[in-house]
Amino acid sequence: MAHRRFRPASPSPSLPVLQPAEHARAMRPATYRTRRLVRTAARNWRLLAIGAVLLLLEVVFHVRSFAVVRPATNLDPPFHIGCQEPILNTSSRANAALVMLARNSDVDGAVDSIRSVQEQFNQHFGYPWVFLNDKEWSREFKTRVGKAISDGGGASDITFETIPPGMWGYPNWIDQDEARKSMASMERRKISYAGKESYHHMCRFNSGFFFDHPALLNYKWYWRVEPDIEFTCAVTYDPFVEMERNDKRYGYTIALWELGKTVPSLFRKLADYKMRRRIPTTSLWTAMMDPSYLPWPIRRLIWWVRNRDPYGDLWNMCHFWSNFEIADMEFFRSAEYRDFFRFLDEDGGFYYERWGDAPVHSLAAALLLRPDQVHHFADFGYVHRPFQYCTHAPTDDELRRGELVPDLRGRDVSAWPERELGCNCHCDPRIETVAPACFNRIRSTVM
Ligand code: GDP
Ligand code: MN
Secondary structure (H helix, E strand, C coil): CHHHHHCCCCCCCCCCCCCHHHHHHHHHHHHHHHHHHHHHHHHCHHHHHHHHHHHHHHHHHHHHCCCCCCCCCCCCCCCCCCCCCCCCCCCCCCCEEEEEECCHHHHHHHHHHHHHHHHHHHHHHCCCEEEEECCCCCHHHHHHHHHHHHHCCCCCCEEEEECCHHHCCCCCCCCHHHHHHHHHHHHHCCCCCCCCHHHHHHHHHHHCHHHHCCCCCCCCEEEECCCCEEECCECCCCHHHHHHHCCCCEEECCEEECCHHHCCCHHHHHHHHHHHCCCCCCHHHHHCEECCCCCCCHHHHHCCCCCECCCCCEECCEEECCCCEEEEHHHHCCHHHHHHHHHHHHHCHHHHCCCCHHHHHHHHHHHHCCHHHEEECCCCCEEECCEEECCECCCHHHHHCCCCCCCCCCCCHHHCHHHECCECCCCCCCCEECCCHHHHHHHCCCC
């Protein structure tokens, strides 16, 4: 009670400099208030303890709601395991094309990639090739690529196409000065390719207009081939036909982490979009997220932090590496996907940030497809530097532990021929095998 005297005085405009003794006295009210708080807390400790337990329980429930419930059976096994006699049929049976977007300067890599695809797959199946470029094709590109395809055996139709200007370049609502400023700033922050305007045009094209290119409109299925890849197993069945037969819409070989700084606002905008359009949450969407461990309501207060949704939960940045894709183009031409792409395009993040077609396609698949419509080509060995994917099946023990794609980093893969899923694979020990964390989370939606 005696302490009441030390209530703080109201602030005066000209505060005098306090002497040490006075200073100590002035500080006392704060000490007093703390003590009073401690005493109140001590009196109400039961209430506080219950509050703390409730918050903790809420966090536990919240985190558990992000666990993906694995199905009882594998909903997405490989279409084939090992080799079979490829059914020689050089007039294609699915309405499909192999498609490569490239520059004339990519010719060396393009020839190597094409040789790999022809040798491992297309010499037996003879699917047509379509080449897309924003510039006129050089004579050298056409001759060398044409030769690589015919040398590889199997007659394939080849078309060299250019991209109409309306599909490549800035849309009129982009402030180009602003965009170039962002690009320069991203380049200073060492975001790869972000300083190159053409890379942004490419990502935007691949995210949307690609599927409406006149040369592709007559095809339903496509296999994307980049000029810097290699397939390390033989593909002895028709993946397009199997996709169709198994009701799959999108296929990938590698799932990995995006660098958050390339797409800082993409996830937040899509989370808002998902809410506004009332799109239900699929288990694949959940698998691409990590829960916040902060208690309610604190976690809602951090919604503004990069890659979080309005509830404060986080995109874990897992996505499919879209330099390989086998997909149903009707999906990308659907009203739902068009609406989704228009929303992103109007936002401008393809230019003001560096949205890649990989996170865009991946989050679209997570939003708009059933998880079992997404296929992992677990039997396709694939290299796109700096990573590769090698095709080995998990053991029963690994499966139980949720290691759905075995961690092959630093392991001698030649030691487990019995676990090989592909046909005649030659996993390259010099190239880093991709870490399986994203795979495991995504695969748990289907197996
Ligand atoms: P990364 O895979 O992200 O490292 O990038 P790449 O350099 O492999 O480019 C991705 C794909 O887009 C490749 O097929 C490139 O040939 C193609 N590409 C990139 N920029 C351009 C461009 O300006 N014009 C054309 N025609 N193709 C491009
Ligand atoms: Mn590439």
